[in-house]
Amino acid sequence: MEIIIVGAGLGGLTCAIACRRFIPDAHVTVLERAPEAREVGAGIQIPPNGTAVLKQLDLLSRVLERGSVVRHVDFRRYADGRILRSMPFGEDVVEEFGVPWVIIHRQDFHQVLLDEAGRLGVEIRLNAEVTDVVFDAPEVILASGERVAGDVIVGADGLHSRIRDIVLDKPTRPQETGDLAYRATIKRTELEALNDPAIHELCAQTSVTSWLGPDKHSIFYPVRNGEEFNLVLLRPDNLDTGVRRVQGDVEEMTESYTGWDERLTKLISCVSAVTKWKLTHLPQLETWTRGPVALLGDACHPTLPYQAQGAAMAVEDGFALGKLLGLLHTSLQAVSTDEPTISPQSPLHEYILRILEVYEGIRRPRTTRTVQAAVGNRRVFHVPDGVGQVIRDFVLGYAGVTWKSDWTYGLFSGRMKRMLRHDLAGDCEREFKGVVKSLLID
Template identity: 50%
Template sequence: MKVIIVGAGLGGLACAISCRREGLDVLLLERAPKILPIGAGIQVSANASRIAHRLGVLPVLLERAIQPEKLEIRRYDNGSVLYIRPGRENMVQKYGSPWFVIHRADYHEIMMQEAIRLGVDIRLGCTVEGLDFDKSQVLVQDGETLSADVIIGADGLWSTTREILLGHQSPPVETGDLAYRATLSREEIEALDDPEVKAIYDRQVVTVWLGPDKHCVFYPISQGNTYNLVLLRPDNMPAGARTVQGTVDEMRLSFEGWDNVLTKILSQINSVLKWKLCHHEELATWTKGCITLLGDACHPTLPYQGQGAAMAVEDGAVLGRLLGLLDSEPLFKGTSAKFIPEILNLYEGIRKSRTTINVQGATANRFWYHLADGPMQEKRDVALRGGPDSTGWCFLRPDYWNDLVGFDAVADAECAFEEWLSQKGESIQ
């Protein structure tokens, strides 16, 4: 079975590795002529590290990662601690796999190297412009057509394959928020020579400040030599804009009056990128014939649950496993290709509900994170501090976290395949 994957982001790479591990032929087409590190830090929750384990890359990732001691949520103005969620062994005990933070460039490079090692054919500088559903082909920029049994659009937020598959324009929906992303070096932060700031940066913790309409996330990456900052606020970018260079003055002004420690950290930042945040709550369909989508191409989300890439790698691993199970099923020897559309529909069926819950959860987090001071915020803070919870906020429900990060996406797909197969087997007999 031959698979073409469009896009070598984390989702496309996870799919490529997963397909190769199943013995499928993989051609990975990536528009960028060179792989450059975009963004800075990324949180990898237990559901995503479980996928990394399945793909054989977890030990290498952990060598370059930091497993935070805890997640700590603070109030925006005085920095008082509202909530603590312990990390490390606690996460492993609860959800069966570690939670870590890592530089995106490291994560991407490790996945890329593994794909190359397994024999994935990777073509950089190759932009896909068209799809032929009848012939199961992609059309690339220079006019060449490439055929495969399965084609997977993993081309991200501004996906071309999504629009071709749907047959109409389908830009992601602007959420009304934007993100400033920045990094600073340990030397830059140390230069402040401030014990209050040191108490925040000299530890392995993901720190979040919550305030009206905004929040900030801060954590160390690259063995603590670099710090990652993401600052979220209402969008003031023109409609349709994507990523632009921001100004540090505007960024600092946006967080004026916030916790002293944060203000001092922001004073050391020299450059920021500004990202418009978009999502799709639920796309009508991901699949047509032998072509399907994964990751941000079909379920982009606000990054307020740290799950966008996690869901993309789950999709990729699940697709590879399902196609591998189909390809190796003795019942379909020589005829498996004809069942590909059914398998892609099975994939869409099991992945859509889960990813929609994630997109909705991130939107719910925006509501609760960004509350203005007042009765609702007080109710939230009582619950965050461990008092009675009258919010109904998913973030505070252990069962919600268990379903979100305790989930084994590949095991779920294997069960779904078994069920499909038993129905198929009955109808064939």
């Protein structure tokens, strides 16, 4: 099986790894238009549904070598820093979900995936920009004019996906959400130079701290074994229409958070450089697949960063697609057994089309719920001062991610469980059995 993946991001590399794991003799090619395969950004959270996938791919231990297990998540009031709720994570999360909640630098996470893809023999081609797809062949056409043929083509080329436009046969431009994010990293030595006990206390914990305020919130946590710290500040968008990312103005960022908790303003004072990102999203697409081409990750369901699920959903997509193609491969190889299998006389192309339909059927409902939940979190995090804020703070004071820490009688943890504990491999296997039966009948 020849598999072409367009885009060497987190989702694309996970898909490549899963394909090689589940189809050992597959030839997997990743086409990356950039001159080097790397991630842009700073810290990233990997919740249990993401680390569960990494565990199944035997990558969790390597991710933990570069990342850290979140011990607790603290929500603070923006004005005085008062803790609204400190949610225990650590062993409670492992006990409930079987795997930890991890924080890591995005580049370190990407490097783990890149190294594993290389070890498994995935061919990664740089400066390989895809400009078109020939569905009948099938093959992709590069900017150089070269044509690369494959049985399956995966569009993992991000929010501004070229493959998405080709699949939908029309341009699709992300819509502005009205929010932007300042993203910065701060070295531990710079924070220690403040000689501030409150800052020292923040830095001594392997935790995620979030300040919630009207129309804004901010997030702070350690990366790279505590030698650096990730700081993200989210606020209303003031970038020009169409501008995606610019070098941020530290003075503007500082003024935006005047009147906030002194701890946060001191953290901001240590920022020397910041990137300013416009937050955008897509309306729900009418389809993710066309012929032997499928989309994954931000190419089909980008989400706001208000639930720590963007990368996890892309990783789940990549795993699901690799798993389903692997099940197809195994079924075709098992024609000599007594178990029901797909007839090898039918063209591989037709089977792949059915598999991609199953992939979309499995992934679309889950990712749609996740995107909608992130929008809901935006409203909860950014409640203006007043009655709504008092109610939010009261309810949050009893909430917990795990059943053990949730004092809302499962109201909060039940919703989280649906997202964080997910038998993705089981879903793939169950749906594939239905495909086998239908193909045998056909």
